[in-house]
Amino acid sequence: MKALNYLRADTIDSALQYLDEFKQDIRIIAGGTDLVVRLKQDMVKENNILDISRIKELNGIFRENGTIHVLPLTTHTDILESEVIDKYAFILREACATIGSPQIRNRGTLGGNIVNASPAGDSISALFVQTAKLKLKSINGERVVSIEEFFTGPGKTILKPNELLVDIFMPELEENETGFFKKLGQRDALAISVLNVAVKMRRRGAGTNTFDRAVVAFGAVAPTVVRGRRVENAIISSSLDSSKQIHYIARLAFREVSPISDIRASLKYRQDMSINLLYEGLLDLRANDWKRKT
Amino acid sequence: MIMEDFKYIGKSVPRIDAADKASGKIKYMSDLNFPGMLFGKILRAKYPHALIKKIDTSQAKALPGVVAVVTWEDVPGLNGFGIVTPDQPVLCKDKVRYIGDAVAAIAAETKELAEKALTLIDVEYEPLPVVDDPIKAIQSDSPKVHDDGNIHLHTKVVRGDVRKAFEEADLVIEHIYCTGEQEHAFLEIETGIARIEEDDILTIYAGSQYPQRDQMQLSRCLALNPCKIRVVSYPVGGAFGGKDELTIQPILGLLVLKTKRPVKMVMTREESVISYWKRHPMIMKYKTGVKKDGTLVANKVIIYADTGAYASLGGPVVNLAIEHACGPYKLSNVDIEGYCIYTNNGVSGAFRGFGVPETAFAIETQMDIIAEKLGINPIELRKKNALQKGDIAPVGNKLTTSVGTVAVLDGISKTKLWKEREKYLVKNTKKPWIKRGFGFALTYQGTGLGVGLPDYGGAILRFCENGGFEVGVGLVDYGQGIGTSYAQIAAEMMKCPIDKIKVVLGDTALTADSGPTSASRGLYLGGKATIIAAEKMMTVLKEKTSEMLKVSVDNLDAENGYICMKNQPEKKISYEEIAAQFMKETDHLPETEGYFLMPLADMKVENAFGLPHHIFAFSAHLALVEVNTLTGQTKVLKGAEVIDAGDVINRQGLEAQSEGGFVMGMGYGLFENMIIEKGIFKTTNFSTYIIPSAEDIPSDIETVTVTDPEETGPYRAKGVAETVMCATAPAITNAIYNAVGLRIFKLPATSELVYTLLEKKEEKCNESTN
Numbered sequence A: 001m002k003a004l005n006y007l008r009a010d011t012i013d014s015a016l017q018y019l020d021e022f023k024q025d026i027r028i029i030a031g032g033t034d035l036v037v038r039l040k041q042d043m044v045k046e047n048n049i050l051d052i053s054r055i056k057e058l059n060g061i062f063r064e065n066g067t068i069h070v071l072p073l074t075t076h077t078d079i080l081e082s083e084v085i086d087k088y089a090f091i092l093r094e095a096c097a098t099i100g101s102p103q104i105r106n107r108g109t110l111g112g113n114i115v116n117a118s119p120a121g122d123s124i125s126a127l128f129v130q131t132a133k134l135k136l137k138s139i140n141g142e143r144v145v146s147i148e149e150f151f152t153g154p155g156k157t158i159l160k161p162n163e164l165l166v167d168i169f170m171p172e173l174e175e176n177e178t179g180f181f182k183k184l185g186q187r188d189a190l191a192i193s194v195l196n197v198a199v200k201m202r203r204r205g206a207g208t209n210t211f212d213r214a215v216v217a218f219g220a221v222a223p224t225v226v227r228g229r230r231v232e233n234a235i236i237s238s239s240l241d242s243s244k245q246i247h248y249i250a251r252l253a254f255r256e257v258s259p260i261s262d263i264r265a266s267l268k269y270r271q272d273m274s275i276n277l278l279y280e281g282l283l284d285l286r287a288n289d290w291k292r293k294t
Numbered sequence B: 001m002i003m004e005d006f007k008y009i010g011k012s013v014p015r016i017d018a019a020d021k022a023s024g025k026i027k028y029m030s031d032l033n034f035p036g037m038l039f040g041k042i043l044r045a046k047y048p049h050a051l052i053k054k055i056d057t058s059q060a061k062a063l064p065g066v067v068a069v070v071t072w073e074d075v076p077g078l079n080g081f082g083i084v085t086p087d088q089p090v091l092c093k094d095k096v097r098y099i100g101d102a103v104a105a106i107a108a109e110t111k112e113l114a115e116k117a118l119t120l121i122d123v124e125y126e127p128l129p130v131v132d133d134p135i136k137a138i139q140s141d142s143p144k145v146h147d148d149g150n151i152h153l154h155t156k157v158v159r160g161d162v163r164k165a166f167e168e169a170d171l172v173i174e175h176i177y178c179t180g181e182q183e184h185a186f187l188e189i190e191t192g193i194a195r196i197e198e199d200d201i202l203t204i205y206a207g208s209q210y211p212q213r214d215q216m217q218l219s220r221c222l223a224l225n226p227c228k229i230r231v232v233s234y235p236v237g238g239a240f241g242g243k244d245e246l247t248i249q250p251i252l253g254l255l256v257l258k259t260k261r262p263v264k265m266v267m268t269r270e271e272s273v274i275s276y277w278k279r280h281p282m283i284m285k286y287k288t289g290v291k292k293d294g295t296l297v298a299n300k301v302i303i304y305a306d307t308g309a310y311a312s313l314g315g316p317v318v319n320l321a322i323e324h325a326c327g328p329y330k331l332s333n334v335d336i337e338g339y340c341i342y343t344n345n346g347v348s349g350a351f352r353g354f355g356v357p358e359t360a361f362a363i364e365t366q367m368d369i370i371a372e373k374l375g376i377n378p379i380e381l382r383k384k385n386a387l388q389k390g391d392i393a394p395v396g397n398k399l400t401t402s403v404g405t406v407a408v409l410d411g412i413s414k415t416k417l418w419k420e421r422e423k424y425l426v427k428n429t430k431k432p433w434i435k436r437g438f439g440f441a442l443t444y445q446g447t448g449l450g451v452g453l454p455d456y457g458g459a460i461l462r463f464c465e466n467g468g469f470e471v472g473v474g475l476v477d478y479g480q481g482i483g484t485s486y487a488q489i490a491a492e493m494m495k496c497p498i499d500k501i502k503v504v505l506g507d508t509a510l511t512a513d514s515g516p517t518s519a520s521r522g523l524y525l526g527g528k529a530t531i532i533a534a535e536k537m538m539t540v541l542k543e544k545t546s547e548m549l550k551v552s553v554d555n556l557d558a559e560n561g562y563i564c565m566k567n568q569p570e571k572k573i574s575y576e577e578i579a580a581q582f583m584k585e586t587d588h589l590p591e592t593e594g595y596f597l598m599p600l601a602d603m604k605v606e607n608a609f610g611l612p613h614h615i616f617a618f619s620a621h622l623a624l625v626e627v628n629t630l631t632g633q634t635k636v637l638k639g640a641e642v643i644d645a646g647d648v649i650n651r652q653g654l655e656a657q658s659e660g661g662f663v664m665g666m667g668y669g670l671f672e673n674m675i676i677e678k679g680i681f682k683t684t685n686f687s688t689y690i691i692p693s694a695e696d697i698p699s700d701i702e703t704v705t706v707t708d709p710e711e712t713g714p715y716r717a718k719g720v721a722e723t724v725m726c727a728t729a730p731a732i733t734n735a736i737y738n739a740v741g742l743r744i745f746k747l748p749a750t751s752e753l754v755y756t757l758l759e760k761k762e763e764k765c766n767e768s769t770n
């Protein structure tokens, strides 16, 4: 591991100053659970490390006018322990519960998971279906982008070198909204997703199997997390009455994904699993009268 | 002897080193630092198979802070090591044979400098075709890994007339089984530190399984009188066979001799994975003949074992696989053949089970298939064929020691898992795609090194001033708990509290050579030697007391740290007083030694070195699984082991072995998939090489013991360290069959494999119904 110059910012402003000053040669560290691995592999080109982990303004979860804000330094453990999240952003909660192990969840942050931009980043699919938005800030000002626009490729985002992710926010899940996050890994903990799927659906009313809104996202089956629009359209234009019908809809998943073969799984397995995981998740949900799992 | 009469034997005794390990008080080798210490690094091969044309170290040597750069030219003795055949170079001269081969090594002032210097060594290679398929490798037109060809060893054991027996069989089952290359995955990676200590003794601190053999191998490589080498191989943070052979020690020693300074070397996980020992991947062709009534009549087996680039213990592994290839069953017509094959796929060596988990997977699947085809209860089928005391084992030896086959099979019905399996196997109506199944498998494992190898245990007992004793055994406690068992045995024998026993392990200067910590032999041999040393010590103490009390030795007894008079127990002298007396008289405390020779079988199997074994431990493994047919994922919900360990020395220790063995076998069966492509490792750390996590293991692993006492053993015990992992994988794959009707012939049964096979099966089903 190479020697690095360590810098620490305790406020957003000072972080932005540093980012501007060191331009392309500075790298943010939050929980470090991704970055330190990269450092050990000598895969970090920057020579300056900016520690943002003590910026208080970047830590916290709160509700405001029907919107849930999860600030980027919030750890996965914080998310699991939050009642607000449990009530209004439970799909994100289900995703964060599958990340790493207790130790990793204690250190790893939501902001880090997003900016790391792994196609297998588990919170990302959940944030896709919860239609999250990101606030990016630099010394020159700030901008808000939807999570879907943020990623351009594996490990690649539209974040500029002088920008900091300062807020992640999403609409509260409504009473009649349901959904799930499901992950397939090679083992039950400390497993990188072979693939994952997140679903949010709005039920037309109690007693029905119909939905007027659906958002579906798949992780680890394309260069970035991807939306499953064909599946969404199929869900809202039919009635999920039978497992046969659900399977029919789930099979559309293969049109949404463009996976590769790697050390963890083959292309074919990932393709089939995008169908089966979605199918299993929808069946589970139906068995529970479309209510979220508790 | 009644077990209840004992104070320590047969009880649950907590590990004597548990608190020190948990609190970090015990220093592992990577925790040691010496003043003036240098850091060592090894340059590994660039190709899995290549000729070395030139090695230029001048630039690395010129880098300030680099103290030594060594290549083959610097090896003072034999440039080779290997327990059986020293065919692995310390540093390669003209050829590299796997991607972890060592080409040069550096000692520098800092780790970073050493790393930098590695990049400055210029090695010119001429790549050779990679030999990566063991079956192709034994064909005559294959490129050769070693000049003598790619067959390191070929063993064939034939008994009876298989051809005739197959003709008479009512059913013949033929399948090919493949098993994976398992990584030991010990917590402590190969690590060591060495320096020259008093009297010019090169002292190597590096965890391993047999310090005295390390010393002899190092002596040969370094051209140094063994008396001038001390090896401290304990504490060690896990080994499982992976530290039986030398790892970093010769290079470490070389760098110290060259620099005359302490040198420390710590592998990374990735370097460890590519460079050191693994379980042999095997391809096993099985053909088993059986009568309608379930009597096994013939077994023909061919085993192809990929030993990688160097021999190490590949030959003995293949021979042990051959010996256990038929399982613990009566078979008088057998034709078992094994090839140990050189390739460029890393290096394979010793690993818990030593060939038995591989063949157990094959034979126990065969047995499950036979039971189903013949409509015989699988336990009854095994019982019908079970080897018993007095029977002739498949390779021809008569079993004269304890044989627990039937006891273990009968013990299955005592487990909670068996009793309640019907309840657990209820259909999941809410999630019909999740299917449960129950399976079991039987196995056994020889204790000790087998015929042909002198096999003995040794122990030193030192009397201490506090009236306690120090036990010195050359074996190591790498987690299996033998240190605690030696303490139990010594305390029981010496009639003193266990906290008065100190155990010293794995040190050529302080402990008696007791052979390798392998082959399930540690407790058996080290325990026996401790008993003998203790008997002698007891005589010494009684003699001294008899002088002190002026009574005859025959009138003396020992109790709770005292030697007392038989009929007048209040007349007694404490061990501490006896120690003081010795000190007063001679300024010296007595020391005794015990040596014990392993009993051997009364015959040897021709052309099969090490065969047969004489003492065996037995176990049955049970598993309840849940298979998700949508994803192929298998979850082991419950496990159980029924073990014949002879009499148990430490109940708690045995349970820990059983649970650990079950989980290791489960990893082997379901998860651990070392991927090597064209000699290059693709799964070099635990992000991609998947071992089970705490979340994956069953909440319940039961241990039931059935006792078939082994009269030759220490307190009638046998070694179980290996058998406890050997049949977990087939228990699980048999359970998968029970759940979804799918036979697994390849390990590990990963989710993707199970899913793919299920899909194929469905296609076939559709074809046949169409």
Ligand SMILES: Cc1cc2nc3c(=O)[nH]c(=O)nc-3n(C[C@H](O)[C@H](O)[C@H](O)COP(=O)(O)OP(=O)(O)OC[C@H]3O[C@@H](n4cnc5c(N)ncnc54)[C@H](O)[C@@H]3O)c2cc1C
Pocket: A027, A028, A029, A030, A031, A032, A033, A034, A035, A036, A037, A072, A073, A098, A099, A100, A101, A104, A107, A108, A109, A110, A111, A112, A113, A114, A115, A116, A120, A121, A122, A123, A163, A164, A165, A166, A190, A191, A192, A193
């Ligand atoms: C053993 C292990 C298991 C893991 N398991 C999982 C898993 O199951 N699922 C999963 O999704 N991930 C997993 N991870 C990855 C990792 O833990 C998560 O992605 C985590 O959320 C990263 O957060 P962090 O704070 O540690 O990020 P860091 O490592 O600190 O940073 C990651 C990247 O984000 C950038 N960054 C961080 N915060 C900001 C910010 N506010 N603004 C701009 N840039 C920022 C950094 O510069 C860096 O490039 C695992 C990692 C390990 C080591």
